[in-house]
Amino acid sequence: MFGHPKDRRTRTGELSRREFLRRAAAAGIALPSAAAILAACGDEGTTPSGGGPSGDEPFPLARKDNPVTLPLYDDNPAIADGLEPEAGPLKIFGYSEYIWKKIRNRFEDETGAAVEYTVFDTPEEMIAKIRSGAADFDLIVTVTLDNISKLAYSKLVQPLNHSYLPNVTDNVWASLQDPYYDTGSRYTIPYVIYSTGIGWRNDFVKTDIANMDNPYEIFWDTKYKGKTHVQNGTRDLIAMGLLKNGITDVNTADTADLDTVKNDLLAGAESMGWKFDHTDYTDLPDGSAWLHSSWSGNMAYAQYYMPKDVSIESISYVWPPDAPPAAPGVVQNDVFMIPASSKNPVLAHTMVNMLSDTETAIENYSYEGFQPTIDGVTPDRILRDELVPENLSSILLTESAVIDGLPILELEPSVDQLYQQIYQEVSGGA
Amino acid sequence: MWYPRWFWPTFATPAVFWVAAFFVVPFYVILSVAFGGLDPIFLSAVPRYNPVNWNFAAFSDVVGELFTSGSVVQTTFVRTVAYVAVATGLCLAIGYPVAYFIARHAGRFKTAFLIALLAPFWISYMMRMLAWTNLLQPSGYVNRVLEGLGVLAEPRLWLEGKPSTVILGLAYGYIPYMILPLYAALDRIDRSTLEAARDLGAGQISTLVRVTLPQSRQAIIAGTVIVTLPMAGDFYTQDLLSAQRGTAMLGNVIDNSIQSSLVQEGASLVLILLLVLLVPMLFYLRSTTRATEGVR
Numbered sequence: 001m002f003g004h005p006k007d008r009r010t011r012t013g014e015l016s017r018r019e020f021l022r023r024a025a026a027a028g029i030a031l032p033s034a035a036a037i038l039a040a041c042g043d044e045g046t047t048p049s050g051g052g053p054s055g056d057e058p059f060p061l062a063r064k065d066n067p068v069t070l071p072l073y074d075d076n077p078a079i080a081d082g083l084e085p086e087a088g089p090l091k092i093f094g095y096s097e098y099i100w101k102k103i104r105n106r107f108e109d110e111t112g113a114a115v116e117y118t119v120f121d122t123p124e125e126m127i128a129k130i131r132s133g134a135a136d137f138d139l140i141v142t143v144t145l146d147n148i149s150k151l152a153y154s155k156l157v158q159p160l161n162h163s164y165l166p167n168v169t170d171n172v173w174a175s176l177q178d179p180y181y182d183t184g185s186r187y188t189i190p191y192v193i194y195s196t197g198i199g200w201r202n203d204f205v206k207t208d209i210a211n212m213d214n215p216y217e218i219f220w221d222t223k224y225k226g227k228t229h230v231q232n233g234t235r236d237l238i239a240m241g242l243l244k245n246g247i248t249d250v251n252t253a254d255t256a257d258l259d260t261v262k263n264d265l266l267a268g269a270e271s272m273g274w275k276f277d278h279t280d281y282t283d284l285p286d287g288s289a290w291l292h293s294s295w296s297g298n299m300a301y302a303q304y305y306m307p308k309d310v311s312i313e314s315i316s317y318v319w320p321p322d323a324p325p326a327a328p329g330v331v332q333n334d335v336f337m338i339p340a341s342s343k344n345p346v347l348a349h350t351m352v353n354m355l356s357d358t359e360t361a362i363e364n365y366s367y368e369g370f371q372p373t374i375d376g377v378t379p380d381r382i383l384r385d386e387l388v389p390e391n392l393s394s395i396l397l398t399e400s401a402v403i404d405g406l407p408i409l410e411l412e413p414s415v416d417q418l419y420q421q422i423y424q425e426v427s428g429g430a
Numbered sequence: 431m432w433y434p435r436w437f438w439p440t441f442a443t444p445a446v447f448w449v450a451a452f453f454v455v456p457f458y459v460i461l462s463v464a465f466g467g468l469d470p471i472f473l474s475a476v477p478r479y480n481p482v483n484w485n486f487a488a489f490s491d492v493v494g495e496l497f498t499s500g501s502v503v504q505t506t507f508v509r510t511v512a513y514v515a516v517a518t519g520l521c522l523a524i525g526y527p528v529a530y531f532i533a534r535h536a537g538r539f540k541t542a543f544l545i546a547l548l549a550p551f552w553i554s555y556m557m558r559m560l561a562w563t564n565l566l567q568p569s570g571y572v573n574r575v576l577e578g579l580g581v582l583a584e585p586r587l588w589l590e591g592k593p594s595t596v597i598l599g600l601a602y603g604y605i606p607y608m609i610l611p612l613y614a615a616l617d618r619i620d621r622s623t624l625e626a627a628r629d630l631g632a633g634q635i636s637t638l639v640r641v642t643l644p645q646s647r648q649a650i651i652a653g654t655v656i657v658t659l660p661m662a663g664d665f666y667t668q669d670l671l672s673a674q675r676g677t678a679m680l681g682n683v684i685d686n687s688i689q690s691s692l693v694q695e696g697a698s699l700v701l702i703l704l705l706v707l708l709v710p711m712l713f714y715l716r717s718t719t720r721a722t723e724g725v726r
Contacts, residue, residue, distance in 0.1 A: 059471070124474070124689055124690075127472060127474075150471050150472055153471065226587065232673070270675075273591050273674060273675075273676070274674065274675070275590065275673050275674050276673050276674065276675075277673050287568065288567065288589065413468065413470055413473055413691065416473055417473075417691045417692060420686075420690040420691050420692045423690075424683065424686055424687070424692065425502050426675070427675055427686070428502055428505065428674075428675035428676070428678040428683075
């Protein structure tokens, strides 16, 4: 059950390295999972979150109409102004290949500090390792929006000093300079943005999906039974069900709505034989899926997986808000955070600043595939540089997506469990 | 030569340490997770190591689900038992003749056959399954060959939620574990007992049924237990070869649960699975003990 688009296969194999490692570990350990053991090795008690005194207190849930200002603590200050960069090495903890090696090498050349890149597979694994304190990472690449408050309130991350981040001020989209999930950008800097839309093989699927009043209904169209794949992530799947039913609060706690969606998803899973995965960028090219609930970032990779006799033009993608009926759609952005235990915080700030440079960002995007939230990295520029095929220009987002899109955000614990139970029931554990 | 009383028992020290470190401690951790709490912020497991503080609510819920008709837990449990039973049967049906052939008829090629048999062990289980995901694609070699032979009129969608694919995958993945103990037992059977049976008028089938099979009974039970235990907790075979609701196994539910805020439910399922798997294990131990007593 994955919730992040970067959990993807590599260009040369069936599985990404991190997924391979995860599964290999699981295969070796058999019944008790590594994650469970790791999670279970904490202190005994009922509320041991992080090291902060507020660990057992609820925190406000960030919403667009309820911006949150994350707390600052005297014993967890930001670094002072004007410090010299440390000698390093800069220890990055990130999704596989989320920063191109070429960019990392350039950073080493410019700062003289080595870069060590440690990969994590899932947000759960990242949090478990950060909480364990076993490693002193300097930069997390990246954190999803639903984990920001948890880390900040538990003092597992440190506030940022924006005097080291001039490129962020100059280049990051204005709408994300003071985001609702972290007003004042105290702890976070946005890195990439991606939409959750519909990918399909237009040589097999003849329905005009982009112009449907409710494009999400396509996932229930039995014409495509056995050829429809949906994402194997709790939040994405339930968001799809909510939007299909015209419910635009993809973070809803309304049990009646969730019950409706559960029944609808169960009906879809039964009647369509949905396959649950997040390998849209290979499934569509090889034809094993004709329809796939997809991330825009993943679709950028489809071009590298096309069989010789199939054109990339046979792949289509739509993010419903961009199509004429303008149905609502999910959009997410990931952020950088600096662990409180960082021994090289100046270097970490320097790396974030470097990645917020327009030319560096576009160069990194050419390899990395998920769109940076940088002013100069526009759809026009990306298409002009031929980084994305023309027919997939719909995967590219503009700043308006931040306003129009529906973000997946943190839930109250009981609601989170309800979501998980629904996913379990719908997927049957698959 | 005289040895102090403690001398021979000390040889068990490594085994005791092994069991303590790699079974008792992890098992207790799982108990502490299943009967523990949930972190209110990170929604991860908070184990309770002191039994006085154990909370059985999650475990009780899971047990309740197990007996609720149509629930995910019951459905996947029943499916898992069925898949494992059929796959184990396949392993035995295929493995016994193979082991018999190597033990009795391979002659000077016995070593070569054994190496061929062990070769799959050199590659990880997951890599072997991964290879099958490519071979079983609509345009993969399996379909191409079957179409070429006229067996299939059009490509079969092997990877689209077919129970047969998952069962065959399980059988393929675990069959060496069945063959090896069978081979070891069959190879040890004294040929003179077979010759005696023939001398007394038994035909080939009668000799197999009345002499060979009884003498390999322990190996059959051992092989069955060895393949059944890991199969029952398997999730990646289904994950790779199907990933659909209709073929999900209990291991998939556990895998999903422990990666989410349902971690206590996942740990509870591990305990339930463990209890269920104790049955064949105890049967095996009882059978072995009886066989040993019979020899004495």
